[in-house]
Amino acid sequence: MSTTTPEYDYDIYDSRSGVAIAAVSACLSVAFTAVALRVYTRAVMIRQFGADDWAAVVAYLLALASGLFVATNVMFGHGKHLAYVIQEGIPLWKYFRHFYISIVLYNGSLTATKLTFLLQYYRILGGTGRMRKAVIVAFVIVGLWSVSQLLVVIFTCSPIEKFWNSDLPGTCIPNLPFWYINAAGNIVTDIIVFLLPLPSLTRLNLRKGQKLGLIGVFSLGFFTCAISVIRIQYLKLSTDVTWDNVPSSCWSIGELCSGITCACLPTLRPLLAKVIPGMxxxxxxxxxxxxxxxxxxxxxxxxxxxxxxxxxxxxxxxxxxxxxxxxxxxxxxxxxxxxxxxxxxxxxxxxxxxxxxxxxxxxxxxxxxxxxxxxxxxxxxxxxxxxxxxxxxxxxxxxxxxx
Incomplete structure (x- = not known):
């Protein structure tokens, strides 16, 4: 009796697990440096650690947890072809459980990052009634959207376990178009958050060079929007999900770390002035x-x-x-x-x-x-x-x- 081996147009032993680990490690390292410097500047140098600083710490811890689940998922086939995973008898339910947890943590970190920006705006730009009201309105809009998406992600399947165990009775929200709607909504709220302080910054009574530099630092947040746009094209996964999910997960962690880093940069001027007296x-x-x-x-x-x-x-x-x-x-x-x-x-x-x-x-x-x-x-x-x-x-x- 002869057996036939399925033929594939790719080598099932190819692996890009190292890419996922390297990308997650690099992004989290950059974000950790930014958050650590922010904590030192705000808590030690100027002793003014506030709600926005706590939000930045929470955002990083959630991003760190999400990144760890992405990186450790290589033990269950992340970065390998699905055919190899099945051939080696790796339990797919463990892969999808790690995948689910990383998605929930991703949305939680994204919510905390946006709240960091808004709390920061309220602290440093909330001196005028008009700006204070604008920040509060944005806080309500962005907060409601982010929390609603977080809840939808958590309860995307009923029961929740059905996300990684398809044999259970129940229903799940289709990944598409929900992921596209989620990504588009996040981009819109990101743009609202990053545009919000610009009118106030243009009215600051500072020299032109200082004003442009300040606007430039706050505008770095649009780099996060660019990452979000790039990430969209990787959301659609084929049946070879363990292989295709690598770019999507890497861009997701990169998006989180970029937002956290951009939120920390405006708070580092006192530290830079101390380290670089020439400023x-x-x-x-x-x-x-x-x-x-x-x-x-x-x-x-x-x-x-x-x-x-x-x-x-x-x-x-x-x-x-x-x-x-x-x-x-x-x-x-x-x-x-x-x-x-x-x-x-x-x-x-x-x-x-x-x-x-x-x-x-x-x-x-x-x-x-x-x-x-x-x-x-x-x-x-x-x-x-x-x-x-x-x-x-x-x-x-x-x-x-x-x-």
Whole structure:
């Protein structure tokens, strides 16, 4: 009795499991670096760890879990031809169970990433009523869409186990066109999220170069949209699902990591200013001297700081890094800043921060450079652990209130 072996137009022993592992490892490493730097900057440097930072951490942990399920699924045939998997007797239900869990975690991470952006916008751009309302509306729309898609993915089959065990009685939502609808909706909500801050950024009272750089950083999110568009063409899988699913899963993890990285980049300016001093413009001011304890304070933490120019006019002084954003909403601009002051004394008192108030700026607002930070002394460090005699020049904003 002779047996015949099915013939295929490909080598069933081909494998691209290594591609899946390499892609997942590379993407997750980049995202981990961005999140770790964000956590260090926000929690250690400026001590302003907030809801958007927690959302970024949650988004990464979900992306990490999704990536791990994609990578470990190679044990059950991911990256191999289905014919090889069947020939080797690898249980397909284990492959599809890992596949299901990775999809759920993918949608959870995507939801957390979008919420990270929106919470971040509310924190740094929520100083004006118009922007605050826009962020809240976007939060409701994007939140409802993302949560609804997450629930649909979780309960795509009834019972849930039918997703990986087709022999069970029950029903499942067809993968197509649901995956296309899900992808298209995510792209639309991504565009809404990434377009939302641009009008406010264009109205910031910053120099042109600073403004363009800031807009460029926030616009990097559109790179995630491009990845989402590319991913769509890989959603349709043939019967050789274990082989065809490699590009789709890799682009999915890449999409998550790209979004998380882009969400973290705007928060890293204080760290970059510390690591690369050349980012600051050097000069000196003979007026009052200030010690900047931290940068990138939130709108919720603010203090009033004033100085007097050579003509005796009262001026408000703030640093772009401390203020993070300045919104322009008509003729009256409301800014909140957080700066600790050192009144020429040799020792810095940790409890000497000014009371937290709002600083309303008038029409005469200009951006200048050349100030001196710190009190010039010969001692390198104070007993409190803060540096002395270090001249740090920063851009600053001066305002003259009309009487």
């Amino acid at each position: 600051s413009i050097h000069s000196q001011s003979s007026q009052q001297k200030y010690y900047r304890r931290s940068t990138g304070r939130d709108f919720s933490n603010a203090s009033r700081l004033k100085s007097t120019d050579e003509n005796g006019s009262s001026r408000g002084i703030m640093y772009p890094e401390d203020l993070e954003m300045q919104s322009d909403n008509g003729s009256d601009k409301e800014i909140r800043i957080a700066v600790n002051r050192q009144d020429g004394s040799s020792n810095f008192n940790k409890d000497s921060s000014r009371s937290l108030d709002k600083l309303r700026l008038g029409l005469n607002t200009t951006v200048k450079t050349e100030i001196k930070v710190g009190t010039p002394t010969h001692g390198a460090w104070s007993q409190d652990g803060y540096p002395r005699g270090i001249e740090v020049k920063r851009d600053f904003i001066t305002t003259t209130r009309e009487s």
